[in-house]
Amino acid sequence: MGSPIREIPKNNANSIALKVQADMSQVQLKLNRPALALMKLPLIFLSMVLSGIGLALIFSATAPMGEAGRSFVIRQMTWCSLGLVLMAVFLLFDYRILERWALWIYIIVVAALIAVWAVGKVTAGSRRWIEIGMMRFQPSEFAKLAVVIILAKCFQNGAGKAGYRWIEVAQGLMLAAVPMVLVLIQPDLGTAGVIFIIAVSVILFAVADKRILVWAGGVVLGLIPILLLVGDRLLLDYQRKRILTFLNPDSDPLGAGYHILQSQIAIGSGGILGKGFLKGTQNQLMFLPVKHTDFIFSILAEEWGFVGSFAVLLLFTIMFFMGLGVAGKARDSFGAILAFGCTAVLFWHVVINVAMVMGLLPVVGVPLIFLSYGGSSLLASFLAIAILVNVSMRRFSY
Numbered sequence: 001m002g003s004p005i006r007e008i009p010k011n012n013a014n015s016i017a018l019k020v021q022a023d024m025s026q027v028q029l030k031l032n033r034p035a036l037a038l039m040k041l042p043l044i045f046l047s048m049v050l051s052g053i054g055l056a057l058i059f060s061a062t063a064p065m066g067e068a069g070r071s072f073v074i075r076q077m078t079w080c081s082l083g084l085v086l087m088a089v090f091l092l093f094d095y096r097i098l099e100r101w102a103l104w105i106y107i108i109v110v111a112a113l114i115a116v117w118a119v120g121k122v123t124a125g126s127r128r129w130i131e132i133g134m135m136r137f138q139p140s141e142f143a144k145l146a147v148v149i150i151l152a153k154c155f156q157n158g159a160g161k162a163g164y165r166w167i168e169v170a171q172g173l174m175l176a177a178v179p180m181v182l183v184l185i186q187p188d189l190g191t192a193g194v195i196f197i198i199a200v201s202v203i204l205f206a207v208a209d210k211r212i213l214v215w216a217g218g219v220v221l222g223l224i225p226i227l228l229l230v231g232d233r234l235l236l237d238y239q240r241k242r243i244l245t246f247l248n249p250d251s252d253p254l255g256a257g258y259h260i261l262q263s264q265i266a267i268g269s270g271g272i273l274g275k276g277f278l279k280g281t282q283n284q285l286m287f288l289p290v291k292h293t294d295f296i297f298s299i300l301a302e303e304w305g306f307v308g309s310f311a312v313l314l315l316f317t318i319m320f321f322m323g324l325g326v327a328g329k330a331r332d333s334f335g336a337i338l339a340f341g342c343t344a345v346l347f348w349h350v351v352i353n354v355a356m357v358m359g360l361l362p363v364v365g366v367p368l369i370f371l372s373y374g375g376s377s378l379l380a381s382f383l384a385i386a387i388l389v390n391v392s393m394r395r396f397s398y
Contacts, residue, residue: 022186043392044087046319047385050370051080051378053312058373062280062294064285072292072373079375083382089385095390099334102153106175111148112139113182120186126188138376142190143179145380145387147199148341150175155361156334157208172203190364194348201344206337259295262288263357267301292373294365297357312371316350323347326392334390342384349381 056077062069080353091363098105116139120127151172155190176199184192224299266282269275280302282288291299301309330336346369355361367374369381 009032030107036266043319043322043385043389045314046322047370047382048084050312050315050319051083053300054296054371054373055080056277056304057296057303057371058292060280060303061283061296061299061373064283076373076378080379082375083379087382087386087389088381090386091390091393093390094394095335095338095387098387099153099156101274102149106146106150109139110141110179110182113143113179115139115333116182116186128188134199134373137379138374140179140183140188140195141374141380142383143183143191144198145342147176147179148202148338148345149298150204151199151206152334152341155203155337156332169203169207173199175199180268185207188365190352190366192353193364194366197348198247198341200343201348202337202341205340205344206333207256254348259289260357260359262296263295264359266295266298268359270302270305270307270309274301274303274308277303279303293367294353294363294372295357296368296372296383297354300371312342313354314351316346320347323388329395330391331395335395339388339391342387345384 023298033077055073055076058070059073062072065072116127116130120130129138154168154172154175165319180192180195180199183195262282266280266288269282270280273279278284280299282302283291283299288295288298297309300312304312320343323339323346327336327339327343330339349369352361352364352366353372356363356366366378369377
């Protein structure tokens with residue numbers, strides 16, 4: 001006869017079962033983390049689709065340049081690849097790491113904005129870029145995300161609670177004012193304005209106090225006459241001309257008003273279905289200036305018409321609502337403010353750029369996210385999407 005089978009003591013059997021269950025739960029958590037990322041796959045997919053549309057538009061915009069124009073497309077494809085890699089790497093870490101590094105991120109970005117004055121590249125009369133080898137980047141694009149991160153850290157403990165002191169709100173505005181002023185003196189009025197609008201949006205979302213809303217509205221209304229009185233002296237000549245031509249583009253149709261008039265012609269000539277890819281006359285005949293950057297939406301409207309423009313704006317709208325959904329379902333106040341701030345960064349770029357090329361706002365040089373040519377803007381946009389996906393993934397982690 002064989003040896004008798006030994007029975008495992010009941011206590012040992014329970015401990016072994018608990019240990020196996022714990023190990024399985026750890027394995028299940030590790031296996032589920034990639035699956036959680038798939039829950040926001042549409043957000044990643046939208047960014048990739050919009051980037052692809054941007055590459056097509058940049059190819060069309062630079063086609064008349066011949067061989068030199070192809071280099072713009074190649075560089076943009078390189079930035080797209082780098083942006084996707086950065087997104088994938090960032091998703092491996094918990095977004096709470098941004099809370100611990102918020103102050104250092106803010107300091108590094110401010111230092112980079114200061115460094116622009118020492119080693120920055122001057123282009124078209126403005127010093128905005130830092131060159132590193134064959135690459136150059138624009139610190140002001142990353143300043144928008146840095147402001148969102150530092151404000152999320154500052155307001156996370158009292159988000160959504162009434163009773164904020166004025167001094168706390170003032171401190172938040174001061175944190176945003178430092179990079180805003182550094183960008184303003186480059187000079188880059190458009191980006192400085194975007195930083196201000198993003199900061200105000202984040203603070204109002206975090207505070208959610210009617211008194212603050214009334215106070216902020218009163219301050220804005222009170223600043224309007226002051227800006228009207230001193231603005232003429234503070235603005236540079238080209239900035240003053242942009243505002244004047246915004247009010248009356250026909251006053252200088254071959255000078256300061258040329259950009260907006262040509263943009264409106266391109267948008268209007270597109271009609272319902274557009275003229276077709278590479279068939280836009282304003283684009284191919286080089287009437288539309290800086291078309292691969294600031295006025296990329298004008299090419300979209302001319303070649304793809306109202307239907308194509310509406311489809312792209314619909315994609316942006318879906319992205320914004322998904323971002324707000326992430327903010328509403330975040331597991332903590334820091335994540336909620338962070339997600340809302342990233343959504344605000346994306347939202348205001350689209351609103352301002354589209355309004356700008358249609359003549360509803362002055363031409364301020366704000367790029368259209370994912371579509372306009374520019375590595376810094378593209379990387380910052382991908383990072384904003386990465387943060388949104390990260391916050392969404394970790395809402396199930398405790």
